[in-house]
Amino acid sequence: SQKIEQNSEALNIQEGKTATLTCNYTNYSPAYLQWYRQDPGRGPVFLLLIRENEKEKRKERLKVTFDTTLKQSLFHITASQPADSATYLCVIYSSASKIIFGSGTRLSIRP
Amino acid sequence: GAVVSQHPSWVICKSGTSVKIECRSLDFQATTMFWYRQFPKQSLMLMATSNEGSKATYEQGVEKDKFLINHASLTLSTLTVTSAHPEDSSFYICSARRGANQTFGPGTRLLVL
Numbered sequence: 423s424q425k426i427e428q429n430s431e432a433l434n435i436q437e438g439k440t441a442t443l444t445c446n447y448t449n450y451s452p453a454y455l456q457w458y459r460q461d462p463g464r465g466p467v468f469l470l471l472i473r474e475n476e477k478e479k480r481k482e483r484l485k486v487t488f489d490t491t492l493k494q495s496l497f498h499i500t501a502s503q504p505a506d507s508a509t510y511l512c513v514i515y516s517s518a519s520k521i522i523f524g525s526g527t528r529l530s531i532r533p
Numbered sequence: 534g535a536v537v538s539q540h541p542s543w544v545i546c547k548s549g550t551s552v553k554i555e556c557r558s559l560d561f562q563a564t565t566m567f568w569y570r571q572f573p574k575q576s577l578m579l580m581a582t583s584n585e586g587s588k589a590t591y592e593q594g595v596e597k598d599k600f601l602i603n604h605a606s607l608t609l610s611t612l613t614v615t616s617a618h619p620e621d622s623s624f625y626i627c628s629a630r631r632g633a634n635q636t637f638g639p640g641t642r643l644l645v646l
Contacts, residue, residue: 454633456635463624463642464639464640465537465539465626465628465637465639465640466626466637467637468634468635468636471633471634515633521579521635523576523577523578523579524576525575526576
């Protein structure tokens, strides 16, 4: 069956450390993958997009990797700050133009 | 950048009434808009895909007669929850797509008493 999983429901990180979130998928062939941030009571906000032929993408303190062999994407936040606390969603755009959301990882950065 | 608005941001209604939620793309034209529902601590669940000028495509398990979608223009889609019941209480989010970019609205919190 087709599935998209994010590593854990919640992640607790000390401020200043690197937070790493995992997104694994099975039985999809994503054309591209996106990461979104969602704060409580708000809609998701786009962070980064990575295409199937790209290995890595960076934007300021954010880095995304995409391994189509492992069927995995990693999302890193370096020098994490309490303001980075939010739920992060992995979203797959399959080649069949379907949009599939991961369940999200709730990240908490403690001072 | 692309901005999507939703109105209202929250609504409380009595059971049996109908509620309309508007989704607008403010600075771009969106041929496709999506409607999602999100329950507490869960991810977004796609309800339907709305294409301008044509009927919406509903996901399996979503009642099209209960959740009426109208996409009358390239900047406006509406979702009407008909004869709302307490189990329809949820966070409804729309998004508008232009090419590979999808922009989400801020969401509408619906509480049915």
